[in-house]
Amino acid sequence: MRKTISSERSRGLSWGRIVAVLRKELVQLRRDRLTFAMMIGVPILQLLLFGYAINADPRHLPTAVVHVDAGPMARSVVRALENTGYFRVTAQVTDREAEALIAAGRVQFALVFPADFSERVLRGERPAVGVYADATDPAATGPALTALAALPSLALAHDLRGPLARLQGNAAPFELRVHRRYNPEGITAYNVVPGLMGVILTMTLVMMTAMAMTRERERGTLENLLATPVRPAEMMAGKILPYALIGYLQVLVVFAAARVLFGVPMMGGFAMLTLAVLLFIVATLAVGFTFSTIARSQMQSMQMTMFYFLPNILLSGFMFPFHGMPRWAQWIGEALPLTHFVRIVRAIMLKGAGWADVWTDAAAIAVFTVAVGTIAMLRYRQTID
Structure with missing residues (x-):
């Protein structure tokens, strides 16, 4: 008997035996439906998550605006901020409420205007606008803060025309002061x-x-x-x-x-x-x-x-x-x-x-x-x- 079995094995590969084992594995896999579902589900889940959900360049980040000044200059700055694609204004609050929203993680940024922002721009005083950033996650705040660099020189380009064009001189009509909260070094x-x-x-x-x-x-x-x-x-x-x-x-x-x-x-x-x-x-x-x-x-x-x-x-x-x-x-x-x-x-x-x-x-x-x-x-x- 042993000689017969060993002689059959020595003849080389048998497609019949391979197909028999293959059918056995397929039957076992059909019975183990959970394992089969995981084999199909995990690649699909990875494809969907990495293809659609994961974004290394986050945009439309929730932003609160402390809108003390309701003048046209402040509104233009807010529109220019949203046009960068990195900011999405979700609330207009007071300074204290903005701090609370950042602390609770409900907004990523807060834009704070001085009370007389528009008037000071027209007087050429280059007022400062505060930007509070929740810097606990450097990957979220880094690209957005980089996009702010060109905002002072471009945000009011449509407002400062004609006689007001002189305010668009060598220096920007206003400045941004960024305050990185909770992780200022970006560690x-x-x-x-x-x-x-x-x-x-x-x-x-x-x-x-x-x-x-x-x-x-x-x-x-x-x-x-x-x-x-x-x-x-x-x-x-x-x-x-x-x-x-x-x-x-x-x-x-x-x-x-x-x-x-x-x-x-x-x-x-x-x-x-x-x-x-x-x-x-x-x-x-x-x-x-x-x-x-x-x-x-x-x-x-x-x-x-x-x-x-x-x-x-x-x-x-x-x-x-x-x-x-x-x-x-x-x-x-x-x-x-x-x-x-x-x-x-x-x-x-x-x-x-x-x-x-x-x-x-x-x-x-x-x-x-x-x-x-x-x-x-x-x-x-x-x-x-």
Whole structure:
């Protein structure tokens, strides 16, 4: 018998045997629909995100205008500002309100006119217009601030004609004074390192939690757990608490590196940061537990983790400016907990924000946690049944 088998193998390749193995793999792939869906879905997701959502040159950034002067010169400057393509005026507010909007991350810039701007331009006094910029993300503010260089000499070209043409002399009729807030040196590490807390937690905790339950299922020990009087909520809590402690350890390592190695400032309170981390860890672990109730193997758990991780890292504002993405991509990003956690961490560490500034982002994470946790509990009950 052995001689017969070895003699058949020695005859060379057999297309019949290759086709038989091929058919077997196709049947197995058809049965594993989740893996097949991931193989098709991940490339499509990458194509859509990188092709449409990602923008390294963000434009139409939200801008507030402190419009004390309602004269024609100020209106011309605002129109010229929007014509650059980098600014989109979303609000006309007071100086204090502009500061609050920048601190909360709702606008990227604020343009502040003096009260008598138009009159001073006509008198040839070259008044100064203030530009406040949220410089926590240098990639978002850099190109826009560069576009402002030509604004003073071009913005009033249509207004200063005829007898007023003399005001368009060698010097521009007004000047811009840029104030970069929260990261005036434009250090990239100040923006990236705080966001790494959320990225690391998302990647590791979702995968570890998702694989924990599927490992029990693969090893056949899940049936023993289901035979015990442990309730679904108790099972979920017991499974995720060890990983919550691991998540806190990861945060401490990143925070220590941020302070010691990169010199990232800590303007807010550490207790507030701890509470924000706890809220995000619970949300992340709820996602992992939900995946564990869907996946049938550890390989599927890893595939689902990568499918979840990809939009989080690309649409959260961690790698690319959030306001530079198209509106539909921003809507998707708003549904992801990492988007809100990155905002909270950067606001606490770089801006010294309080709960009044970040409560909306914290509430969004809490709503996400409740929704995903409910799905996880319902699916776990179905597993028991």
